[in-house]
Amino acid sequence: MRMTVIGTGYVGLVHAACMADMGHEVLGIDRDADRITALSQGRVPFFEPGLHELLNRNLKSGQLRFTHSLAEAARFARTHFVCVGTPQQPGSHAADLRFVDGVMDELAVHLRDQRGWCLVVGKSTVPVGTATRLADRLCEVAPHAEVAWNPEFLREGFAVHDTLMPERLVAGVVSPRADATLREIYAPMVHAGTPFISTDLPTAELVKLAANSFLATKISFINAMAELCDAMGADVVTLAEAVGRDPRIGRPFLQPGLGFGGSCLPKDVRALVARAEELGLGASVAFLREVDEINMRQRLRTITLAEQLAGGSFSGRNVAVLGAAFKPGSDDVRDSPALAVADGIRCQGARVRVHDPEAADRGRAVFPGLQFTLDVPKACEDADVVLHLTAWPEYGGIDPTELAMVVRRPVILDARHTLDAARWRSSGWTFRAFGRPSPGDPADTGPSESPRR
CATH class of the missing domain: 3.40.50.720 (NAD(P)-binding Rossmann-like Domain)
Structure with a gap:
C-alpha cells in the first residue's frame, strides 16, 4: 500500500x-x-x-x-x-x-x-x-x-x-x-x-497517556519505597524483587534509581493531569502530581547524597558523571535526569566531566557548561566522587580496580542500581545506592583517597 x-x-x-x-x-x-x-x-x-x-x-x-x-x-x-x-x-x-x-x-x-x-x-x-x-x-x-x-x-x-x-x-x-x-x-x-x-477516537487517544502514567507511577512508587528503605535499613532491590513476583504487580518498571525522563513520560503525565483539570476532574488524577513530584525529588536527593559523598561541599571538587542520555540505547537528552543532576552540581561549584557513549554531542549542545568526553578514565580523572546516572551496559564492565587508580577518591553513587556493589567494594570503593544498606564500606570518617594517591 x-x-x-x-x-x-x-x-x-x-x-x-x-x-x-x-x-x-x-x-x-x-x-x-x-x-x-x-x-x-x-x-x-x-x-x-x-x-x-x-x-x-x-x-x-x-x-x-x-x-x-x-x-x-x-x-x-x-x-x-x-x-x-x-x-x-x-x-x-x-x-x-x-x-x-x-x-x-x-x-x-x-x-x-x-x-x-x-x-x-x-x-x-x-x-x-x-x-x-x-x-x-x-x-x-x-x-x-x-x-x-x-x-x-x-x-x-x-x-x-x-x-x-x-x-x-x-x-x-x-x-x-x-x-x-x-x-x-x-x-x-x-x-x-x-x-x-x-x-473509538477518545479511547485511542487516552491509551497512550494512561499507559505512560501507569508506568511512571510504578517508577515513582519504588523510588518512594527506596526513601523508606533508607530510613528503615531495608533493601529496596530485594523489596522490588519480592513485590514484583506478584503477577498482579509485575517486576518491569519496579526499578529504583534516578527516576524517569525523556520526551514521553514526564510530559504525558503532566498533559493527562492538565486535560483532566480542564474537564473538572483534577481530583481523580491528583495522585499523578505526586508521581511527578517524587520523580523530580529523586534528582535533588541524588545531588544531596553526591554532595555528602564529595565531602560535604561541591566547591572545588571534581565530579565524574557516567551517562548523559535519559536512558541507555539512545542519544536523547530531552529532560535527562542525568544531565539535570550534572548541571545542578556544576551550579554549586563543582567541575563536572560527563561521559556517554552516544549522547555527548547532544548533551554538549544543551549544557555547554559541562565538560563531555568519550573516555571513561578521562571523565573520572581526579574525581572526588563518581556518579552512575545512565544504565549503559558498558558501565557494568568497568574494572573498579583500574578506575581507582585514576580518581582522587574511590567513591561512587550508583543511581541506577545496575552495578555490582560487592565487586566495587572489594576493590576499595565506597559504594552507595538509594534504598540499600552499605555494609563493608570504609569507616564513616570520610572517603579514602585512591591507591594512586
Missing part, C-alpha cells in the same frame, strides 16, 4: 522505515530541507539501534523516499500518518498542539483537490478530544477525508523491534473502512498474533 508519514522525528522516521520494510511504498515528509537531504542520503539524525540499516536498505530498494512537499504527499497516497511532536507548552503542563494543528490544516488544503476517500491517521500523543476536533476541521475543508488515531508505544533503544513486533495495535476509528485500512497496513503483525484493538 502507498502511504505518507508526515514528520521524520523519532516516531515518524522509525514508522516510515519499518512500514517500507514491510513492503509498503512510503513517502516521508518534513519541513526541514536539511533533514530531508540527510535522510535521502541515508544519514539518521539520531541514534537508534537498527534504524540506519533499515533506512538504507529501503532507500536502496526504492520503497522509501523523502520530500518536504505536503502537496506531493496528498497526490502520492490516500493514507497519511501524522507523526509530529506534541511537546509540553512553555509555562504550562498542557500539550502544545501547534504542530499537529498546523499539519492538519495545511494537509486539508491539499487533500481538498484530491478525488476519493482518504484517511489521515494520527500517531502523535494528544489530549483526549483532539482527534474529534481535528476531524471536524479537516472535513470542513476536505469532506472526503477521515481521521483515525493509532498511538505508538515505542521504547527508545528498541523502537525498530517495537514497531515490527508490537505487543498490541490500537486503532481509534469512526468507520469500518478506516478499520479495514489499518488492518491491511498492519496485516503481517495481525497474522503473527499481535492483538488489534479497534476502538
Whole structure:
C-alpha cells in the first residue's frame, strides 16, 4: 500500500522505515530541507539501534523516499500518518498542539483537490478530544477525508523491534473502512498474533497517556519505597524483587534509581493531569502530581547524597558523571535526569566531566557548561566522587580496580542500581545506592583517597 508519514522525528522516521520494510511504498515528509537531504542520503539524525540499516536498505530498494512537499504527499497516497511532536507548552503542563494543528490544516488544503476517500491517521500523543476536533476541521475543508488515531508505544533503544513486533495495535476509528485500512497496513503483525484493538477516537487517544502514567507511577512508587528503605535499613532491590513476583504487580518498571525522563513520560503525565483539570476532574488524577513530584525529588536527593559523598561541599571538587542520555540505547537528552543532576552540581561549584557513549554531542549542545568526553578514565580523572546516572551496559564492565587508580577518591553513587556493589567494594570503593544498606564500606570518617594517591 502507498502511504505518507508526515514528520521524520523519532516516531515518524522509525514508522516510515519499518512500514517500507514491510513492503509498503512510503513517502516521508518534513519541513526541514536539511533533514530531508540527510535522510535521502541515508544519514539518521539520531541514534537508534537498527534504524540506519533499515533506512538504507529501503532507500536502496526504492520503497522509501523523502520530500518536504505536503502537496506531493496528498497526490502520492490516500493514507497519511501524522507523526509530529506534541511537546509540553512553555509555562504550562498542557500539550502544545501547534504542530499537529498546523499539519492538519495545511494537509486539508491539499487533500481538498484530491478525488476519493482518504484517511489521515494520527500517531502523535494528544489530549483526549483532539482527534474529534481535528476531524471536524479537516472535513470542513476536505469532506472526503477521515481521521483515525493509532498511538505508538515505542521504547527508545528498541523502537525498530517495537514497531515490527508490537505487543498490541490500537486503532481509534469512526468507520469500518478506516478499520479495514489499518488492518491491511498492519496485516503481517495481525497474522503473527499481535492483538488489534479497534476502538473509538477518545479511547485511542487516552491509551497512550494512561499507559505512560501507569508506568511512571510504578517508577515513582519504588523510588518512594527506596526513601523508606533508607530510613528503615531495608533493601529496596530485594523489596522490588519480592513485590514484583506478584503477577498482579509485575517486576518491569519496579526499578529504583534516578527516576524517569525523556520526551514521553514526564510530559504525558503532566498533559493527562492538565486535560483532566480542564474537564473538572483534577481530583481523580491528583495522585499523578505526586508521581511527578517524587520523580523530580529523586534528582535533588541524588545531588544531596553526591554532595555528602564529595565531602560535604561541591566547591572545588571534581565530579565524574557516567551517562548523559535519559536512558541507555539512545542519544536523547530531552529532560535527562542525568544531565539535570550534572548541571545542578556544576551550579554549586563543582567541575563536572560527563561521559556517554552516544549522547555527548547532544548533551554538549544543551549544557555547554559541562565538560563531555568519550573516555571513561578521562571523565573520572581526579574525581572526588563518581556518579552512575545512565544504565549503559558498558558501565557494568568497568574494572573498579583500574578506575581507582585514576580518581582522587574511590567513591561512587550508583543511581541506577545496575552495578555490582560487592565487586566495587572489594576493590576499595565506597559504594552507595538509594534504598540499600552499605555494609563493608570504609569507616564513616570520610572517603579514602585512591591507591594512586
